[in-house]
Amino acid sequence: MDLMELFLIALGAAVIVCYGVKLLLFSRMLFPKMWFPLSKSFFTSMGEWAVVTGASEGIGRAYAFALAKQGMNVVIMSRTKVTLDQVAKKIGDTTGQRVKVIVTDFMKDNVFSEIEDQLRDLNIGVLVNNVGTLPNFIPCKFLESADLDQAITNVINCNVKTMAKMCKIFLPGMEKRGKGVIVNISSGVASIPFPLYTLYAASKVFVERFSQGLQAEYKDKGIIIQTVAPFGVSTRLAGYQSTNIVTLSPEDFVKSSLQYLRAGDKTHGSVCHTVLGWLLQSIPLKVLYSELMLHSLQDYVKKKTALTAQSSTFESDKNK
Secondary structure, three states: OOHHHHHHHHHHHHHHHHHHHHHHHHHHOOOHHHHOOOOOOHHHHHOOEEEEEOOOOHHHHHHHHHHHHOOOEEEEEEOOHHHHHHHHHHHHHHHOOOEEEEEOOOOOOOOHHHHHHHHOOOOEEEEEEOOOOOOOOOOOOHHHOOOHHHHHHHHHHHHHHHHHHHHHHHHHHHHHHOOEEEEEEOOHHHHOOOOOOHHHHHHHHHHHHHHHHHHHHHHHHOEEEEEEOOOOEOOHHHOOOOOOOOOEOHHHHHHHHHOOOOOOOEEOOOHHHHHHHHHHHHOOHHHHOOHHHHHHHHHHHHHHHHHHHHHHHHHHHHOO
16 A cells, blocks of 8 residues: 555545534534533523613514523613513513613614613623614615615624623623623624625624634633524514524524523524525535526515515504
8 A cells, every 4th residue: 555545545534534523513503402501590690680782672682581581680772762661571570580771772872881880780691792783674785775874884883883892891790700691693694705785794794703702812711702693583684584494583593592502602593594504605605696696685585575564564454
């Protein structure tokens, strides 16, 4: 047997081992309760309070309820007071936990000193940076965005600046206590450079890289910092699409995602979304970037939006 044969055999063995390890790691995602167990007192051991941004609806609201059900008091933040008050009452009535409401608009510039003042004396154990905005509901090319300058400001303030500022406010306390959890919500579209969602996807890449860097810096301080990057969840940003095996309800997605809290610095939050992430990265970019695919994506979102609007109108008429 010559050196070339030995080299090829060694190379083949290395490839098999590499893919075997990847398969093992992926198989762990199928059984999160077994591989990444959390004690019943895990969340309350982090601190008395949880803070959730963008908590008036959707994923943020679901996180607030889930953490309250785990025994935490929650601070819910959004710009719509009426809705926040309704959510706060329901959380309190359902779980018996205390709920603090903070009304704020994260698209504005100078809101964080007031937030810090209101929460200075609370023992914050969990922070969920969920608030985010799309520059356009219907995906479009960058220069076709309505009021582009304002869209850029809104996306940077809401999706990027808010997450960094909120971490700046609460991370020192977690470091001092030697424990804490920060969950930063990204998006599945950040898995690749994503045309028609260029600005939004790029802002979510910042979320991922910032979170992963912070986790490397503060992991040895006992703090868990994780990015969660969902694909389809039935929220307002997704046009309230009907739930199925791929599009999850906010409650089901959050319940699943919390089971992966110890699964690393980034997860997609569920088995189906993990598979979607793998598939998206496996498709050649030339295919994804073709005009046919881009037009198909726009048409799909427009149709889904129209169907959702029709369904909402029907329900409204039916309930009159």
